[in-house]
Amino acid sequence: VSTRTASCSCGRLKVEVQGEPFRVSVCHCLACQKRTGSVFGEQARFHSAGLKVTGASTEFVRVGDEGTKFTFCFCPNCGATVYFTAEGRDDVVAIPVGAFADPFFPSPTVSVYEHRKHAWLRMPAEFEHDP
Amino acid sequence: MSSRTASCSCGQLRIQVEGEPRGVGICSCLACQQRTGSVFAALAGFSAPFKVFGTATEYVRVGDQGAKFIFRFCPVCGTTVFHTESGDSETVSVAVGAFADPAFPVPRVSVYDSRRHPWVQLPPGTRTFDKDPT
Numbered sequence: 001v002s003t004r005t006a007s008c009s010c011g012r013l014k015v016e017v018q019g020e021p022f023r024v025s026v027c028h029c030l031a032c033q034k035r036t037g038s039v040f041g042e043q044a045r046f047h048s049a050g051l052k053v054t055g056a057s058t059e060f061v062r063v064g065d066e067g068t069k070f071t072f073c074f075c076p077n078c079g080a081t082v083y084f085t086a087e088g089r090d091d092v093v094a095i096p097v098g099a100f101a102d103p104f105f106p107s108p109t110v111s112v113y114e115h116r117k118h119a120w121l122r123m124p125a126e127f128e129h130d131p
Numbered sequence: 132m133s134s135r136t137a138s139c140s141c142g143q144l145r146i147q148v149e150g151e152p153r154g155v156g157i158c159s160c161l162a163c164q165q166r167t168g169s170v171f172a173a174l175a176g177f178s179a180p181f182k183v184f185g186t187a188t189e190y191v192r193v194g195d196q197g198a199k200f201i202f203r204f205c206p207v208c209g210t211t212v213f214h215t216e217s218g219d220s221e222t223v224s225v226a227v228g229a230f231a232d233p234a235f236p237v238p239r240v241s242v243y244d245s246r247r248h249p250w251v252q253l254p255p256g257t258r259t260f261d262k263d264p265t
Contacts, residue, residue, distance in 0.1 A: 007165060008165060009162060009165045009166045009190065009192065010190065028233075030231040031140060032228075033227075033228035033229075033231050034138065034139060034140045034210055034228055034229055034231055035140045035168070035208070035209075035210055035228075036167040036168050036169040036226075036228050037166075037167050037169075037172065037173070037210060037211055037212070037226025037227065037228040037229050038167045038169035038170075038171060038172055038173050038226070038227070038228050039169075039173045039227055039228055040169060040228075041168065041169055042168075042169055042170050058206070058207075058209065060140065060141065060207065060208040060209055062140065072208070072209065074208075074209030075209075076188070076206070077190065078166070078190040078202075078204070079166070079188065079190060079202070079204030079205075079209045079210070079211050080165055080166050080167075080168065080209070081168050081209050082168075096167075096168025096169065097164075097168070097169070097170055098163075098164035098165055098166075098167050098168040098169050098170055099164075099165055099168055100164075101161040101164050101165050103159070103170075103246050103247065103248050103249070104249075105248070107248070107249075107250040108250070116233050117233060118233050118234075118235065118237075119233065119234070119237075120237045120238070120254040121252075122252040124250055124252070
């Protein structure tokens with residue numbers, strides 16, 4: 001089983017995940033734009049079995065459009081969010097793909113909240129697209 | 132003159148900038164990937180004056196070429212809203228996503244393009260640099 005480590009900018013908060021992500025997706029919603037400061041968020045979902053967290057984190061809770069409560073964990077020293085979870089889904093952890101610092105990380109296959117997409121962004125046609 | 136406000140996720144930390152950005156670009160360096168959690172940073176440079184509202188935590192990172200960048204993030208939600216470069220009080224770089232505006236001006240430059248995730252497509256005419264041109 002492959003192991004990957006996601007880290008914040010300063011390296012104090014790290015998460016180790018086992019196996020391959022079962023979903024890698026891009027989200028254009030305004031909350032993801034604000035959280036990342038980029039024009040979309042890209043998340044990889046892993047089964048949380050074998051998850052190992054090292055370092056202190058601050059939690060930020062945000063309730064999504066559909067009522068789901070998400071808990072984001074970021075490094076209090078540098079601010080980078082390294083993982084988040086959704087209430088009621090303890091078996092899944094979402095990792096912002098940038099935290100792996102790996103340009104060869106598996107490509108996303110899904111793009112959501114496309115009505116918020118910056119017009120200049122081209123999402124590959126083979127992705128699954130959700131308005 | 133138009134003004135724009137960028138905000139963190141929870142709204143505690145905001146910056147108001149005036150006029151149009153001096154430049155808009157994306158950066159795919161690994162440090163920008165880790166800071167944003169996305170696969171590149173989108174940044175807009177604005178000239179002073181600018182106004183900051185709320186409390187920020189500072190995080191300093193020294194770039195590949197020795198420049199000292201001072202990032203300001205919200206201690207409540209973690210969003211990095213803007214950064215400045217030590218010694219330059221005339222310019223501020225604001226995270227484009229913090230404007231939450233899908234019609235924000237298009238990036239014209241891509242730096243650290245050598246680290247760009249291969250599925251990311253740039254707008255036609257974007258100037259690319261393998262690393263940082265400055």
